[in-house]
Amino acid sequence: MEINVKKLEPKQIYKLMTSIIVPRPIAWISTVSKKGVYNLAPFSYFGGISSEPPLIMVSIGSKSPGEKKDTWKNIEETGEFVINMVTKEVLAEMNITALPFEEEVDEFEKAGLTPVPSTVVKPPRVKESPVSVECRRYEIIEIGKMGVVLGEILNVHVRDDILNEKGYVDTTKLEIVGRLGGANYCLITADNTFELKRPDKE
Numbered sequence: 001m002e003i004n005v006k007k008l009e010p011k012q013i014y015k016l017m018t019s020i021i022v023p024r025p026i027a028w029i030s031t032v033s034k035k036g037v038y039n040l041a042p043f044s045y046f047g048g049i050s051s052e053p054p055l056i057m058v059s060i061g062s063k064s065p066g067e068k069k070d071t072w073k074n075i076e077e078t079g080e081f082v083i084n085m086v087t088k089e090v091l092a093e094m095n096i097t098a099l100p101f102e103e104e105v106d107e108f109e110k111a112g113l114t115p116v117p118s119t120v121v122k123p124p125r126v127k128e129s130p131v132s133v134e135c136r137r138y139e140i141i142e143i144g145k146m147g148v149v150l151g152e153i154l155n156v157h158v159r160d161d162i163l164n165e166k167g168y169v170d171t172t173k174l175e176i177v178g179r180l181g182g183a184n185y186c187l188i189t190a191d192n193t194f195e196l197k198r199p200d201k202e
């Protein structure tokens, strides 16, 4: 079967893309509004795009035509955000923060999560998440209806018990959640990860 994307409606394209580009990591983004309200929401159009400089990208849509999602608006207005990784333990809370709350609503409070001060940026990190990444806006590129946020990584918090003896993060010690199509998710577990060394050239 072949699918001519030019003949699809935007919703069908979204469904197709999100069911074939899998698994996607989830950036659970905390921001603070200009008025000082804490905001938290998940985004899976997310990826690392450069190590020199250390950059990530997150693509954010609108609530309704012309009304940017709060995360996009906050990053545009304040220039700072924190990406918290989602594990199995905080799945239910992550799902609550995906609801379209008004911008006056503190989503940490709504989801029963604990804000902890970050080191170099104003938005707090999520205490219940084992990895939090403090970022500064590098650029926001408006592409079609999306705001593609490029963020520079400034500071990373990693819970001590997930480090190995060499000081690297051992992902098998976490149960990080990935997003699949529709309402489906996957878990990175020790049972499901394996090593694949590159073959020799000769």
Ligand SMILES: Cc1cc2nc3c(=O)[nH]c(=O)nc-3n(C[C@H](O)[C@H](O)[C@H](O)COP(=O)(O)O)c2cc1C
Residues within 6 Å of the ligand: 026, 039, 040, 041, 042, 043, 044, 045, 046, 059, 060, 061, 062, 068, 069, 070, 071, 072, 094, 095, 097, 098, 099, 100, 101, 179
């Ligand atoms: C797992 C997951 C991934 C999501 N990924 C995105 C995404 O990449 N881009 C986007 O615009 N919305 C995404 N959403 C929807 C937003 O989280 C949702 O619209 C949220 O209410 C935005 O909150 P805000 O207005 O506080 O920024 C996702 C939702 C879930 C549950």
